[in-house]
Amino acid sequence: MAASDVKFLVCLKQVPDSTVRVKVAADGKSIATDGITWSISPYDEYAIELALEHKDGDPSTTVSVVTVGPARSRDALRQALAMGCDDATLVIADDKAGGLDVAKAIAAIVKEAKPDLVLCGKQASDDDQGLVGPALAEALGWPHVGMLTKIAAAGDGVELWREIEGGHEVWSSTLAVVGLVHKSAKEPRYPSLPGIMKAKKKEIPEKDLAALGVTPGAPRAEVIAMEPPPQRGGGKILKADGDVKALAVELARLLHEEAKVL
């Protein structure tokens, strides 16, 4: 990777916070959004952290963020700026834009901003698809590496760590490349107070899909029904009244005879 002035672009999506108890809306095919907390999708937070860790080591690094979404997504961009990202772009779109459309819109941004590395989350925690990253790479004609946990400069390119069963594959690539982030070395940082102040003053330019040459229309999967996972509960609670051994034998018996999983 060029020794300095590396440009990252991190793609992020605003999704219901991981603590939200997701409920199905009255239409039976979407989720109830009244009063829920929105956050940056967890893997995208890791992607931001990976990029900012690079910037910590080399202040000449710039980290830009982009999101394609409704106006409320501005808060997620603001959060990313407060964490330490340099600039943000909001592409206004409604939910008619599918993964391939989003990828096309971001590809148009990439062509203007010319980042060396684009990071996405490995999947957004709303649709759980994992499509936008590979689709963006495809639209740009770049390679992509999934399950990314680490990036390091190597020659004039990069080495990328991909977590698989039993360890990491290390891939080397010339720039530019798209990484689909699984984890960062550290937990995503919290915004600092000065970070928050600075972020407040930053302008977040807004673009729209049409101006980027995207008209939603790519064939896509459409949700026709949603249901909560089957209710659980009413299980047997066993307490050790001194005799742990008898309890252990009883549980083994229940698993064998009643649940039939042993």
Next chain:
Amino acid sequence: MKILIVAERRDGELRRVTAEIAAKAKAFGDTEVVEVTGTDRYHPVAHANAVVARAKSSGADVVLTGATLNGRDLAARVAAKLGWAYAADCTDASVKDGAFQVKRPMYAGKVRATLRVPTPAVLSIRPGAWTLPAGTEAVKPAAIAADASAEKLKFARFEPTATSGKRVSLSEARVIVSGGRGLKGPENWKMLEDLADALGAATGASRAVTDAGWRPNEEQVGQTGKTVTPDLYIALGISGAIQHLAGMTSSKVIVAVNKDPDADIFKIADYGVVGDLFEFLPAFTEAVKKTKAGA
């Protein structure tokens, strides 16, 4: 309907999910099973190129892969290259009025959705979603060659995780024993592993544990870890945070051991043991061994 199925191997053997898909997909139309060869490892670009070329030349209406690490990665790139509709990690699929109707988790596993996927389409199917009928013929995939020689992305080396053993893979395991912060430290994992050995189980962990570096990342179960659906999930010293539950709440039978009677994990457990895991675990491992020996 013409269906192109992409096979996958693990340690030289075809993965079970390939056979599961091949058996089930016959109900959708004409199937062809292919295997990408010509590279030592899965290469995201070269493999996608090979599969796309075959999908085009064979006139496929749908491409199916297993929703494994590589299968999901491949399916997404193939869908993008072809510009086809896409659904990842389907737990079921059927053909209805010329389109696919699939089921898949959404919102990090917190809801189950049914989607209409117009053809042409690319779908990845979760391992174990379709049970393999007994006596199914072995699958013999046709080789399609990938060429990664001109790719800018190159495999450099493999760095194994220090603690990873020969244990069953977490995503495919029928029994999982998971540990949380209640185990107090990595030195206590021996106890958990003894139980896992007695059960022939894979080992999992909460994020508190992988974040602390007690266990490798790949063991993490939950919203930002793996989603698992074993027959038996045993949670030891795990509180049951919503993000952990997102990854394991569809397990068939859930056992929880926790000293706090109000721990959230008990709300979804089929069998809950309120007590100190350090006392309970060795006794339970013994009891499991005896039950297994007698069974």
